[in-house]
Amino acid sequence: MTNANARNQMWEWTGFNAMAPREAERADVGPGQVEVRIRAIGICGTDLHIMSGHAEFGKPPLPLGHELAGVVERVGAGVASWRAGDRVCVDPLTACGACEACLAGNKHRCLDSGEFGLHYPGGWQRFMVVPAANLYLLPDAVGFAEATQAETLHCCLGGIDKLDVRIGDQATVVGDGPTGLYFVQLLKAAGAGKVRMIGMRDYRLRLARELGADETTNLRDPDAIPPASNAQDIVIDAAGTETSLAQSIDILKIGGRLLLFGLAGKPITVDMQTVVLKELSLLGSTNAPHVWPRVIQMLAAGQARVKPLLTHTYTFGEMDKAIAFARSQTDEAIKIIVSIDDNQEESQ
Ligand SMILES: [Zn+2]
Ligand SMILES: [Zn+2]
Structure with a gap:
């Protein structure tokens, strides 16, 4: 169902507890980058903190979203490890790649580290461009909604x-x-x-x-x-x-x-x-870049059960409702997932 000319749709955090939808041209896919068609987004307490101005990360307008899974849509020059159609989840952490911490596999300790969805545009978008090294392949047994939880x-x-x-x-x-x-x-x-x-x-x-x-x-x-x-x-x-x-x-x-x-x-x-x-x-303890492959294995093997925590699902068009519901802090709302399925894609 790939439409190469489809425009990008996104939700942006626009100010104190406010957000708005926007349409834009899709970003170019540069060398070493991959465009992911986002299929599921986890709503996190951090998103709410950022929106309320209590976290000093990026500045509005900014699409948030750092718990992400989707399908590879386009790959940039020099990317041999991914092809269109690969099911992936996204490690949102990015860093300089050259300092002592990065070279030791601890990019989260890099002084220049930041996260998509916190400091840089995140995955409240239909299409998101990320470095190829930030993706992990999903086994068939792991669904997109579950895969958003790999980050946590x-x-x-x-x-x-x-x-x-x-x-x-x-x-x-x-x-x-x-x-x-x-x-x-x-x-x-x-x-x-x-x-x-x-x-x-x-x-x-x-x-x-x-x-x-x-x-x-x-x-x-x-x-x-x-x-x-x-x-x-x-x-x-x-x-x-x-x-x-x-x-x-x-x-x-x-x-x-x-x-x-x-x-x-x-x-x-x-x-x-x-x-x-x-x-x-x-x-x-904060992040741990080196454990991502084990998390994927753990999900595939059922060593950590995620589905019982995924209590509520919204569509991409209902992102504002999902955030409002998350903010209501109902006991039963443990993890809210925004899910983007084929039917929605075809109708938009
Ligand atoms: Zn989170
Ligand atoms: Zn670094």
Whole structure:
């Protein structure tokens, strides 16, 4: 159904919590670049933060969208690894490619790194041009909507790698957002023994149990038994608040490992004396470019279940409705996907 002359349609973030559709010529595909026909877009909390002006990334007008999957449409000169029709997901992180961090495979540590959809135009577009090296081939078993979650999962898997999980470790995830629900599954896959989740939303805690959590605690439930102090080998703070961090430090055993993953968005107070006296290891983690191939394998093998998190789907024309719904923060809305199927394409 390829129409080489089709124009590009996009949604742009235009100002404080505002967005608008726009039509434009499609971008040229330069040497080393690939044009992707976007087929699914994950809506992320980061999109909402950017739109509200609380994140200092790019400036409007800007198409957002960094959780992306689609089909290769055109390839630029010198690109031998991709051909039209390949099903792909997009690693949105780009960097200089030449510095010490980039050459070591850590482009996320490059001082010039940035992300499509955060700093540069992202995937709220029908057609998006990206460097060929930013694409990963999708096995047939992995659908486009699921594949949008490779971006989030790769951040989570990078964190899990740093924790060096041992079989039987007692582990707790603090925070019941999408990353928390992925961390529960990855801890189990990595061999942790009892895995607990601490959160504040029953619907999500129930889902955590379905996805493998052995125990959950709802902090809002006055009858809930509080998690025991000094009991966990591993804690992942996927919430990133002063309260979640204090709780994480409290429930860790002496010598425990704490993965700091959630972002507080501001300086917060930490009881460092306890960190020292308990000899805790604190590990910060963001991206992990080298784990992408394993994430794709993990999705294909069903080691991480994504579909139960994909609770709501909208069409590309309804992007503004999808964002408004995401902003309403309904407990049941875990991951919202904007899906672009063949029928929509033919009718536009
Ligand atoms: Zn995201
Ligand atoms: Zn670099």
